[in-house]
Amino acid sequence: MINELNQRSREIFRLIVDAYVASGEPVGSRTISRRLGMALSPATIRNVMADLEEQGLLYAPHTSAGRIPTDAGLRMFVDGLLEIGSLTEDERASIEAKCSASGRAFADVLGEASAMLSGLSHCAGLVVAPKTDRPLKHIEFVSLGPGRALVVLVNEDGLVENRVIEVPMGVPTSTLQTVSNFLSAKLAGRTLEEARQEVLQEIEQQKTQLDELSRKVVAAGLATWAGSGGANAGQLIVRGQSRLLEDVTALSDLERVRALFEALETKETMLRMLDATGRGDGVQIFIGAENVLFNHSGCSMIISPFQNSREQVIGAIGVIGPTRINYARIIPLVDYTAKVVSRLIG
Template structure:
C-alpha cells in the first residue's frame, strides 16, 4: 500500500471535505460509503456539493493515497487504519458532555460499592454502558500498610500465605514450596518478613528484603529464602501469574461488542477481540502505555500488536492519586468505527472523576 499523507496539507480542500464526510458517514453507519450517498447528503446538509462522478474521482485519489479502501466488490469506500488515524488527529471535532451526561456519570460512580475494587468495577461497567463497547480499568497496586504475614502449610508442595493489613483487611494466596519444606523454615520466613514488613507497603518491603538477599546479609538458608521471595512476589506481581506490576484488569460489557455483528467476518473479528481481552498480561502492558502521556490516548487497529487481527480501537486515559502520581488507566475497546467524538470526552471526564475517587 502506498504511504498516505502525513497531514491534511497534502490534500486539497475538495479532497479534505470528501474524506471528512465519508469517514463521518462510515462511523455512523458502519457501511462502505458510495459517491451517490455523499452527493445526496451534501445537497441536503450543505456539505459536499459535487456530482457523484466528481466524488468518485476524489475517492479514487484518496484510495491511491492509502486513506480509503474498497471492500470486496462494493462500489463504496471505507477508511483504512491510516485514514482513521488522519481523521482522528486532524479532522475529528470532539464535542463536550452535556450537564445531564456529566451528572449521570457522577451519579453512577458515586453510588458504586465501596468494597475491594467495587468502585473500579463500577467504573468499567459505566464506561461500557455509555460507549456501547467494552469498558476497561487497570486497578492500581494495593498500597495499604502491612501488619503481619504468616505461612501455613496446606499440602506437600503448597503453602498458604496469609497477609494482614493495618486497615484490618486480610488476603490469602497459595504459593508453591518444596515438597520437603520443614515447618521450621516457614516459621523462620514468617519471622524474618514480619520484622521488615510492618508499617510498609509491598513495594517498600520488597526493595528492602531484596537488597538484603542480594547483598547476602540476610541470615536465611536457601529454602527459607525461596519462601520469602515467593511470598513477596505473589502480591507484588513479579511472578508470572499475578500479571503486570501487581495490577489487576477489570473488563465489563463484552456483550456490547456483539450488538452490531452483521456478517461472518464481523463475528470472526469479535471472536478474536474476545481472545485478545483474555490475554490480560499483554493487555495490561498495552494500557500502561497510556501512562507515557497526559490525557486521552487512542490506539487504532494494528497500531497495537495485541489488536492487530481483530481490527479494534482502544481509547484510554490515566488517572492519578492524591500525590498526582499515575496509578491506573481506564478506557474502552471496540471496533475501529466506534464513535470517537462521543467516546473521547466520556473517557476523559470519567478519568477526572476517578482521580477524585481514589484520593
C-alpha cells in the first residue's frame, strides 16, 4: 500500500505517526502544518488526512479534527516508512553486562534481561524461557575457594547453567575432578531429574567407588538442582507489567490491559508466542488487533527468538506495550538482546 501513496501523503502520514507515538494524542492538521517542511495550508493537509482515513490508515477517535493511525496504518508505517535507530556503544555494553552469566542461574539472567528491556523501553519486558529438562551433555565442578564450588551444567542444546554450591572445607581439586567425571558418566544423555534419584540411591547404598568426601560433593551438587525439571520446564517471565497501566485513560483501556494480564498467565500463551517467533527470522512485530496471541488488547509486541548452537529456536525475548510504542528504538534493543542471549547459550 505504501507504493500507492505519493511523496506528500507519505510525509504527512509519517509526521502523524511520529506525533502520535510521542504524545498518544490525536494529531490535527495545524500540528502537521507547523512540522511539515513544505508550504501546505491546513485545509490541504486535512484533505490528505481524509484520503488517508478513507484508505484505512487513519481514524478519528472523537468528533475532533485530530486523527490517529489505525493498526493497519501502524503496520504500513513499520514495514515501509520506519527508520530504525541504532544502539550506542554504551547501550550495547549495558545489555551485555546485564545478560552476563557470571555464576548466576540462566533463568535469573533471563529475568534480568527482561527487567532491563522493560526499563529501556518503558514497556513490559518478557521472556519465553527454554525448558530446563533437556538431556545433559556435561557437568563440571570448579573450586571457588574454601567451602565453595561452581557447578557448570551443559545440556544437549548447548544451554549452560552455573550454580555456586557449598562444599566441605578442604576439598581438593582432584576430588572435584572425580565428582565431575562420575556425574558426567551418569548423566550424559539423561535429564538431571531422570538420573538424580538413581545416583543418590547408589550413594546411600554405598554402591559407588566414591570416597566419603566425594559423596558429599555429589549430594550437594544434585541438591542444588532438585526440582529443576518437570513443572519448571519452560516458563514465561514478565517484568514491568505496571508500565502497561501508564497510558490507561478509560475503563475500556483498563479492561483491555486486564485481559492482557490474564493471557500472560496462561501456559498456552507462552507456547503460542514461541511458535509464532519460531516461524520467522529475527525480530517479529505484532501490532494491535493483528496480534491474535492477545486478542484485541490494544497492545503491540516486539519479540525475537534466541537459539542454541544448532540454530534451533528454544526461547524468545521481547517487550509488550501500547500500539504507540517507539518502534524505532525498541526493535534494535530487542534484536541485540536476543543475539547476546543466543551467544550465552552457544
